[in-house]
Amino acid sequence: MAQLVIVSNRVPHPSGSRERAGGLEVGIRAALRRRQGLWFGWSGKVTSQAKVETRDTVHRDVRYVVTDIAESDYKEFYSGFANRVLWPIFHYRLDLAEFSRRDLSGYMRVNEHFASELHKIIGPDDVIWVHDYHFMPLASALRERGHRNRIGFFLHIPCPPPEILIALPHHEVLLRKLCDYDLVGFQTGDDAMNFSRYLTREWGLHSRDFRFSVGDRKVQVGAFPIGVETATLARLAPRAARQPFVRQVVGSLSNRTMIIGVDRLDYSKGITQRMEAFERFLAANPAWRGCVTYLQITPKSRSNIPEYANMGEQVGAMTGHINGSYGEADWTPIRYVNRTYTRSTLVGLYRHARAALVTPLRDGMNLVAKEYVASQDPEDPGVLILSHFAGAARELTAALLVNPFDIDGVGSAIAKALAMSLEERRQRHEANYRVIAANDVEQWAHRFLDDLTRPVPTLREPEPVGGEFPYRTLLPR
Numbered sequence: 258m259a260q261l262v263i264v265s266n267r268v269p270h271p272s273g274s275r276e277r278a279g280g281l282e283v284g285i286r287a288a289l290r291r292r293q294g295l296w297f298g299w300s301g302k303v304t305s306q307a308k309v310e311t312r313d314t315v316h317r318d319v320r321y322v323v324t325d326i327a328e329s330d331y332k333e334f335y336s337g338f339a340n341r342v343l344w345p346i347f348h349y350r351l352d353l354a355e356f357s358r359r360d361l362s363g364y365m366r367v368n369e370h371f372a373s374e375l376h377k378i379i380g381p382d383d384v385i386w387v388h389d390y391h392f393m394p395l396a397s398a399l400r401e402r403g404h405r406n407r408i409g410f411f412l413h414i415p416c417p418p419p420e421i422l423i424a425l426p427h428h429e430v431l432l433r434k435l436c437d438y439d440l441v442g443f444q445t446g447d448d449a450m451n452f453s454r455y456l457t458r459e460w461g462l463h464s465r466d467f468r469f470s471v472g473d474r475k476v477q478v479g480a481f482p483i484g485v486e487t488a489t490l491a492r493l494a495p496r497a498a499r500q501p502f503v504r505q506v507v508g509s510l511s512n513r514t515m516i517i518g519v520d521r522l523d524y525s526k527g528i529t530q531r532m533e534a535f536e537r538f539l540a541a542n543p544a545w546r547g548c549v550t551y552l553q554i555t556p557k558s559r560s561n562i563p564e565y566a567n568m569g570e571q572v573g574a575m576t577g578h579i580n581g582s583y584g585e586a587d588w589t590p591i592r593y594v595n596r597t598y599t600r601s602t603l604v605g606l607y608r609h610a611r612a613a614l615v616t617p618l619r620d621g622m623n624l625v626a627k628e629y630v631a632s633q634d635p636e637d638p639g640v641l642i643l644s645h646f647a648g649a650a651r652e653l654t655a656a657l658l659v660n661p662f663d664i665d666g667v668g669s670a671i672a673k674a675l676a677m678s679l680e681e682r683r684q685r686h687e688a689n690y691r692v693i694a695a696n697d698v699e700q701w702a703h704r705f706l707d708d709l710t711r712p713v714p715t716l717r718e719p720e721p722v723g724g725e726f727p728y729r730t731l732l733p734r
Contacts, residue, residue, distance in 0.1 A: 259382035261294035268298035271316030288702035333363020372398030416448035419455040490631035497605035517610035537668035607632035622648040638686035640674035655688035
């Protein structure tokens with residue numbers, strides 16, 4: 258029987274709690290709820306042994322197949338090419354990319370390993386859905402092994418324009434391999450347009466309705482903005498807000514207004530700029546001093562990469578500077594926490610926050626924005642302050658949209674959010690909630706897989722060079 262095969266870099270332990278589930282994990286579980294499926298990926302274990310191990314288990318009707326990777330592969334594939342070349346370039350940070358041929362070799366080697374392990378377990382009718390920048394060449398490796406399955410790829414991070422993509426070393430090899438997928442999905446229409454422009458500019462390919470002919474194959478490009486478990490979060494929020502720990506945090510504020518930010522420690526999230534904006538807000542609005550506390554929850558990640566370690570020091574120093582400059586014996590302006598909290602705890606904190614600062618410098622989607630909206634009390638909701646450069650800004654247009662590079666502008670948005678009338682807060686929340694309810698995570702998975710498995714129409718001859726792409730075809734159905 259045909260099955261859905263999901264491939265991602267990390268696969269959570271099947272018997273583990275979902276409390277800490279991230280956006281990708283929630284989305285994949287949504288896809289597997291309605292289909293017989295298999296989830297394949299890295300176990301998270303690094304081995305020094307020459308021969309790596311692949312393990313197979315079944316939990317709640319889902320088959321999990323995980324493989325270890327060698328220590329050298331981890332350094333070159335994960336810490337190296339994936340996170341020191343692809344991540345910065347796709348987030349528009351060419352200045353942070355550090356390329357080496359050795360790391361590219363490791364990246365390709367791990368993709369070949371994954372393809373070899375998948376080759377052993379997939380059937381001819383299985384539908385394969387590959388996730389994120391770690392596995393751009395995977396479909397090509399599977400095609401070389403004779404597989405003609407329908408294979409889709411979804412990029413969770415941004416896709417920059419061709420002017421930036423060509424800065425990727427060996428882009429002509431790596432990005433061309435994406436054309437071995439049947440469907441290449443992106444978070445926004447802008448991202449899909451950027452990749453389509455790359456195919457036209459660099460390879461002379463042209464499309465009808467974003468379907469490209471590549472040799473004897475056809476590849477479709479589309480936008481599929483990922484959602485959250487909207488209804489589930491809305492039901493959970495009132496109960497989560499009453500958790501003992503959440504009530505303890507809120508009680509410790511002594512009736513002060515709370516602003517919240519939740520981000521992994523990453524240079525793409527704009528945390529230092531956000532803190533500087535909060536400082537400008539305090540400087541320009543002395544009446545709010547002592548009356549508002551900004552809680553920034555920032556779990557550390559990729560600490561072995563120098564840029565991330567340096568950023569941790571910068572954020573810590575900025576927190577100390579602001580608290581030292583504006584704090585009082587009975588009030589700390591910023592609470593900066595480097596740890597992970599459960600989903601229910603975060604939902605409870607979102608519910609109590611008068612405003613959320615979601616101001617990445619560049620983000621594929623940013624599900625914190627959607628989770629914050631879903632968690633609000635519709636009768637007394639908080640205000641979402643959202644970066645124009647987050648994919649979520651294309652949908653959550655009723656948020657206070659800001660330019661994260663405009664420090665004074667973000668500071669002014671904080672003041673506006675805190676002074677906003679109840680009527681306006683309700684109107685903005687209602688508009689944003691309608692969007693995330695209509696496009697929740699179940700709809701996202703359904704739309705992508707529906708397009709992936711739909712019979713491919715015969716393409717007409719391509720249009721001449723210079724025609725505009727029909728942007729409307731990138732919008733969610």
